[in-house]
Amino acid sequence: MANTQTNQESLTRRIATSSLALRSGDVAPELMAYTKSCIADAIGIGFASHYYDFAERTVAGVRTLASPGAGVVIGLEDTLAPRDAALLNGTLVHGLDFDDTHLASVVHCSASALPTALALASERTVSGTDLLLACIIATEVDARLGSAAGGTFQQLGFHPTGVVGIFGATVAAVRLLGGTVDEAVRAQGIALSMAGGSMAFLDTGTWTKRLHPGWAAQSALAAAKLALAGFEAPPEAYAGRYGFYALFTQNANNVNNVDWSSAYQEFAMESVAIKPYPICHFNHAPVDAALHLRAKHGLRSEHIESITIGLHERQFAVVVEPVARKQRPESEYEAKFSVAYAVATALVRGQLGLRELELESRTDEAILALTPRIHCVHDDRSNYPQTFSGGVSIKMRDGTVYEHFDAVNRGAEGRLLSEGDVKTKFVQNCRLVLSETRTEAVWEAIMDVDKQDDCSALLEALKGLGDPISTADRNNAVSRSATC
Incomplete structure (x- = not known):
């Protein structure tokens, strides 16, 4: 897709215009396939998180806040309001710190992109192709915004996924909602007031980092829907004395480092690394x-x-x-x-x-x-x-x-994990809580999603955990995890 915008337009509007214009024909089949691998990786981790105590406690806490709705949560039988589902899915996908990362931005892109897209697919008709494009768009925005910071977020105590993830998810949400460029501009301005995420978890190893992409996804839904309802917001989210870079990098000039001219020509998704190990x-x-x-x-x-x-x-x-x-x-x-x-x-x-x-x-x-x-x-x-x-x-x-x-960590561009490696990891993660048959059914639903006019089959595949698996199978899955 040719990016014909001029640099005289604000960055916020340039992001909105080109992101809403992206079509499936602009994306190589190989990149669509890799996007499915990233989605499968995220979903496998989401299921695996149910093996751990934090997931049960997070679900219990969100249930006290939740409203009824059609939002599907990975591993839950019942549905919740889409915003609550987005919060839980983001937390489950990121909860084991096993999810993919765009390296230069240090952003876990899928952990906020996919929950946002799944939440909207739960309440409206979203084709499988549009689901993939939403994840590609969110990754493009997150990666380019995050890379421009040059690693300063963490130095200043901000978790990149928390502060950046909301913007990509917001733009993707506006697209899935059928919004206009003006609405996408407003939505980014709203998102600026919702971005955040502290690195304080490092001092004690506590759980707050796990929430960051879920909070970004939930907030993205709010920003997008408020914008489509006509809520007014700053027209430039990133530049200026109170813009994103001034606030989160303490240098407003970092906005000039954002390379949007090559967006959707050199896709950021190509530089997303799927993790072979469940660690930082x-x-x-x-x-x-x-x-x-x-x-x-x-x-x-x-x-x-x-x-x-x-x-x-x-x-x-x-x-x-x-x-x-x-x-x-x-x-x-x-x-x-x-x-x-x-x-x-x-x-x-x-x-x-x-x-x-x-x-x-x-x-x-x-x-x-x-x-x-x-x-x-x-x-x-x-x-x-x-x-x-x-x-x-x-x-x-x-x-x-x-x-x-x-020089290049395994899983990064140039050393990407193969689809076979990704499936091995997916199976090992799912087998912590799912049967072998159910695991294969979930994988097939993901691999077939781009052939579907809606995401109903995928969403149905994500519901519940099914019959309990044996202790032996679970222990085997734990001991074999991360051998890809």
């Missing part, structure tokens, strides 16, 4: 490096003298500091954001899946004996934030040193 994406390259050296040289943790992990220094606040707490994470969620724990666990256990985040692993003396021997340094080879590079240098007690560095 910053930890993936060091874990892969550690597993590579362990397998290649037969390393045993008791023979290791010390480990040096190389990352970009701007990643330290998320996965390295505070050092003492990262060495002994107190919760499953805190463990996800510790590169020392992740690398130590990979070297001791030879894998890093959901089981390796549970209490039995977090209290494993072999792992805890290794984490104090790990220290992190800034690595000049890092491509952050374009890719989440990383590596390890392992010094053995006999003085031998083994090193490995990955």
Whole structure:
């Protein structure tokens, strides 16, 4: 699709105009297929989250607020108001921190895009193709807005998915609602007053980050519907003294870094990385490096003298500091954001899946004996934030040193997971709570969605958990998670 807008138009209007003009013929079949892979990945994680306590508590809390409606929630038999379904689905998809990431923006795009689209598909006729296009549009907006910040959101204490995710979801919602360019402009202005998301969860490993994409999706629905009702809002969401970049990056000039001229020509969805491990994406390259050296040289943790992990220094606040707490994470969620724990666990256990985040692993003396021997340094080879590079240098007690560095983390552009890898991950996640037959039915519903005039088959496939699966099947799924 040719992007014929001029830079004299406001960024808000340029985003609205080109996003509403996108058609399926503008998108290569391969990208539509990859978008389905991202949707399948998100839905699989949404089901897996029901295995964990946070999901039950979140559902219980939202039920006390919820209104009746047609909104389908992954894994629930009953339906809720679409806005409440969006909140829950976003929380379920992001809850295990296993969902996809656009690397340069550090935004978990599918976690707010898909819940928004599913909520609207629950209340109106949305074709499968339009569902995919909504996710592509939301990703395009999120990725380009987030990338322009240059990694400053997290430095200032903001979670990128929380502060950026609402904008892509809002534009996608306006499109699915059949809105106009003017309405999409107003909706973005409304969204500006709803954006937010603190990184305070890092200090204690608590749950608030899990809510951020669900809140973005819920708020996007509100912004879009208010705009279509004629609610007035600032016509420029991103520029100016009180615009998005002034508020969330403390530099209004960052709006000039937004590359919208190539939007929908070079698609951001092509740079979305599906995760092979259920941990913070910053930890993936060091874990892969550690597993590579362990397998290649037969390393045993008791023979290791010390480990040096190389990352970009701007990643330290998320996965390295505070050092003492990262060495002994107190919760499953805190463990996800510790590169020392992740690398130590990979070297001791030879894998890093959901089981390796549970209490039995977090209290494993072999792992805890290794984490104090790990220290992190800034690595000049890092491509952050374009890719989440990383590596390890392992010094053995006999003085031998083994090193490995990955410039591009597995799952990122150039090293994308195959559809087979994605399905393996999907199956392992779903099998925590679903039968084998039901898991396959959900996968088929997702893969067929672009052939459907509406999303009713997909939505029906998402309802409920079905008959309880055996403990043996569930334990097998946990132990095999993240082996793609």
